[in-house]
Amino acid sequence: xxxxxxxxxxxxxxxxxxxxxxxxxxxxxxxxxxxxxxxxxxxxxxxxxxxxxxxxxxxxxxxxxxxxxxxxxxxxxxxxxxxxxxxxxxxxxxxxxxxxxxxxxxxxxxxxxxxxxxxxxxxxxxxxxxxxxxxxxxxxxxxxxxxxxxxxxxxxxxxxxxxxxxxxxxxxxxxxxxxxxxxxxxxxxxxxxxxxxxxxxxxxxxxxxxxxxxxxxxxxxxxxxxxxxxxxxxxxxxxxxxxxxx
Ligand SMILES: [Zn+2]
Numbered sequence: 001x002x003x004x005x006x007x008x009x010x011x012x013x014x015x016x017x018x019x020x021x022x023x024x025x026x027x028x029x030x031x032x033x034x035x036x037x038x039x040x041x042x043x044x045x046x047x048x049x050x051x052x053x054x055x056x057x058x059x060x061x062x063x064x065x066x067x068x069x070x071x072x073x074x075x076x077x078x079x080x081x082x083x084x085x086x087x088x089x090x091x092x093x094x095x096x097x098x099x100x101x102x103x104x105x106x107x108x109x110x111x112x113x114x115x116x117x118x119x120x121x122x123x124x125x126x127x128x129x130x131x132x133x134x135x136x137x138x139x140x141x142x143x144x145x146x147x148x149x150x151x152x153x154x155x156x157x158x159x160x161x162x163x164x165x166x167x168x169x170x171x172x173x174x175x176x177x178x179x180x181x182x183x184x185x186x187x188x189x190x191x192x193x194x195x196x197x198x199x200x201x202x203x204x205x206x207x208x209x210x211x212x213x214x215x216x217x218x219x220x221x222x223x224x225x226x227x228x229x230x231x232x233x234x235x236x237x238x239x240x241x242x243x244x245x246x
Pocket of ligand 1: 008
C-alpha cells in the first residue's frame with residue numbers, strides 16, 4: 001500500500017484517483033492552506049471518501065496575504081471546522097527571503113504559535129511547512145512543550161537541522177528532491193539520516209500517483225525492499241494518528 005503523505009487535490013474529477021489507484025496509492029494526506037481550501041477538502045472527501053485524509057490549517061503564505069482581521073476570522077473558522085479534519089496543517093514558517101516578505105515574518109510566527117495552541121486544545125496532529133526557518137521552528141516547538149505527533153512536510157533542511165526535529169519526535173516527509181535526475185545530495189543525506197520509523201514520502205502536488213517511484217528509489221537507497229518500506233511508512237502514518245482503512 002502506497003501513501004502520499006502530502007498532496008493538494010484541487011479538482012473534483014476522478015482522473016487523479018484512478019491514476020493514483022493504478023499505481024498502488026491507497027491513501028492521500030491533504031495539506032490545508034486557507035478557509036476556501038478547507039471547504040473544498042470537505043467536498044472532495046464527500047466524493048472520494050476513505051482515500052482522502054483532511055488537514056485544515058493556515059499556511060504561512062496565506063498568513064502573509066491576509067489582513068489581521070481576516071486571520072482572526074480564519075482562526076475562529078479553523079477551530080469550528082477542525083473536528084472534521086484528521087490533522088492541523090499546513091502551518092509553520094517560511095523565511096525564504098527571495099520569495100517572501102521579511103516584514104511579515106513576525107506575523108507568520110504569531111499565527112504559527114496561535115495554531116500550535118489550537119492543536120493542543122483540539123489534540124490534532126500537525127503538518128508543518130518549514131523553509132529556511134528550521135532553528136526557529138524547533139525552538140518554538142520546544143517552548144510549546146508539545147506532546148502531539150507532527151510531520152515536517154517536504155523536508156528541505158540538512159542533516160544537522162534534522163536532529164532537533166527527531167529529538168522532538170517528528171516524522172519527516174520527503175518529496176522528489178532526493179530522487180531527482182541530478183541527485184539532490186542534501187536531501188539524500190537527510191533521507192539516510194532519518195530513522196525508518198519516522199519516514200514519509202509525498203508529492204506535494206495534485207498527482208499522488210507520482211509518489212510511487214519515490215518508494216522505489218528510497219528503498220534502493222536504504223537497501224530494503226519497497227514492500228517493507230511501504231509497511232513502515234503506513235505504520236508511521238498510523239502513529240501520527242491518521243486512520244487507514246486497509
Ligand atoms: Zn503543501
